[in-house]
Amino acid sequence: MNHLEMFLALSSLSFQIMLCGFVVGRRVYGVLPLFASFVYVVLASTISLSIMNVFFGFNAPPMYYGIWASIFLFATTRGLAIAELCRNGLRKYPGIWALLWRVLTVLSVFLVAHAAINAWGQPNGIAIYWTSFARDFALASLIILAVLFLFLNYYGLALDPVPKMIAIGLSFTCAVDAIGNTILLNSFKGYLFPWFLESQRVLWPSMEALVRRADDIWSSVHLISFMISIVIWCYAFREPLPEQSAGPALLPASIYGEMSPAINAHLATFNERLAELLKP
């Protein structure tokens, strides 16, 4: 680790401790338990990796596997936090939520399966496999968030300020991860590929500096982007969390049963007439 990385790692740890303080102090775990778990897991991973770094050294094999395990935990708990955000955003609208969770579940299963299959087909090497999976998982998370916001926008609904800030932070970290992992994966599968081939062992000494540099650049970018997200979340928690509002009074189910088909029939007639206008 060079001085810059050491500085970034310590800064990131300080930011994470500060965020954890906010999560505990504002009792975020009571409202968004999965997001709180994500924050705890990230802090626990960082502390574990720091301890491993002291005991084994940064370039030791346990550290290597520890870093990849922490990336997996980070992506998984972030995915769960996004799922919770979707649920929290639409809890006041049970009809729309019943519709959305099915759409999101199908989409999530498809995207995660795609990520796993895509990663499985990669050339050997845990680094390539996990970089590919992390890239696809970040993209999947971005897609899920985009679908959530499209749904909210379509039905004229809005997230509360705190979940909205959390969504902005999650979107930012997902976007940087997706772009950064894509560039890293491209390097791994391109000019750094001999590093992952036993048959090219003779080239390894000359490549080591290049591989370390690629890793260092990416980890620095990841740390900086994650610190920006932490600042956004801390800003969201600067004040005590507002009381959970009860939501609007719902209409009797019969109104939807009567009105929705009638409105759709009118809209369909409207389209038919519009199509007639275009007939020669």
Add this chain to the structure above:
Amino acid sequence: MNDTYAIILFAVVLCGILLWLLIKGQKSSGKADSSLHPSGIEGLPAAKHYAYFPQIRQALSRADSDYLLKNAPPGVAKRALRERRAIARRFLQGLHEDFSNLARLGRIIAALSPEVSHKQEATRFMLSVNFRFLYVLVWLRLAAGTLPLHQLEILTGLVGRIAARMDEAMTEISALSAGQLAGKINA
């Protein structure tokens, strides 16, 4: 390398969409919150532009065009015809607004319902997409001056009838939500 660029572009586009939706949501959140209440439905304008059709018909009538072409200087007549087509396009925009309000009413009712039918929601979504597509085509024909006026009149009559029925329905829903819902909550 092409895949790399494609994925980076995709991630950037997704981020842009998210940012746009967040900013849009921020601007309209106050409006959305107030409209997403059963009593807010009554304030939703169902349709209003169809009421201006007699004036539009007068402005776009064949007799008016003939009179202009016969009596006005060529430059003035040309400009007047161009302006009339612009008025017709604005009127069509108004009809689009009426359609959007009707579709929005459907979405508000869905948002305020304890359960919704995915089939009805998918149908409404597809109808809205279809409408936008048809609207662009009609708009282009109107701009080109190849759309017969009487067909626009038929469409306007339809919007007027739908608007009248929707106004009645919204009043009923608002009355129901103000009285029956309050009664249910208090019970």
